[in-house]
Amino acid sequence: MKIGELQIKMNNPVNTKQVEKTFLQGSKKLGQFRAERNLFSDVLKNKIKSSTDLKFSSHAMKRIEDRNIHLNSENISRLENGIKEAEKKGSVNSVIMMDNSAYIVSIKNKTVVTAVDQLNTRGNIFTNIDSVAIV
Numbered sequence: 001m002k003i004g005e006l007q008i009k010m011n012n013p014v015n016t017k018q019v020e021k022t023f024l025q026g027s028k029k030l031g032q033f034r035a036e037r038n039l040f041s042d043v044l045k046n047k048i049k050s051s052t053d054l055k056f057s058s059h060a061m062k063r064i065e066d067r068n069i070h071l072n073s074e075n076i077s078r079l080e081n082g083i084k085e086a087e088k089k090g091s092v093n094s095v096i097m098m099d100n101s102a103y104i105v106s107i108k109n110k111t112v113v114t115a116v117d118q119l120n121t122r123g124n125i126f127t128n129i130d131s132v133a134i135v
Contacts (some may be wrong), residue, residue: 054080055111060103067117069101082135083107091131098135102126 054076056064064071075098082096086107093113096103100118104126105111116124 053110054083055109057111057113060112060114063115067115067120069115069117075099078135079103079105079112082133083110086131086133089131091133093129094131094133095126095129096133096135104129 063069078098079096082098083094083105086094086096086105091107094105094107096105102116102121104113104116106113
């Protein structure tokens with residue numbers, strides 16, 4: 001239905017300029033939000049890459065960002081130590097529990113596959129895991 005038809009049916013004139021202005025403002029805000037989100041993701045990826053051999057899959061990066069999981073250099077170091085210990089025991093895929101989060105890690109590739117915060121761990125079943133490390 002076109003705006004003109006809507007105006008006739010509602011018997012109420014619609015200010016098309018105002019509708020267009022509101023739509024454009026919303027589009028700009030959405031664009032800014034997406035740009036800020038991408039910027040944060042890029043900064044996080046670069047920080048992680050520069051400080052460690054540990055890798056994060058794009059899925060894991062999205063989950064970390066979406067769930068507001070905060071990682072600093074100490075956390076990265078703890079994850080790396082957990083991976084080293086799991087590797088010594090012959091683990092292939094592990095859940096590394098740290099503080100209030102769980103990280104599913106490919107030990108062989110030293111890659112975090114996904115991250116789950118405490119709220120989202122309840123009721124989940126982790127499959128294809130051969131070990132759990134608590135760091």
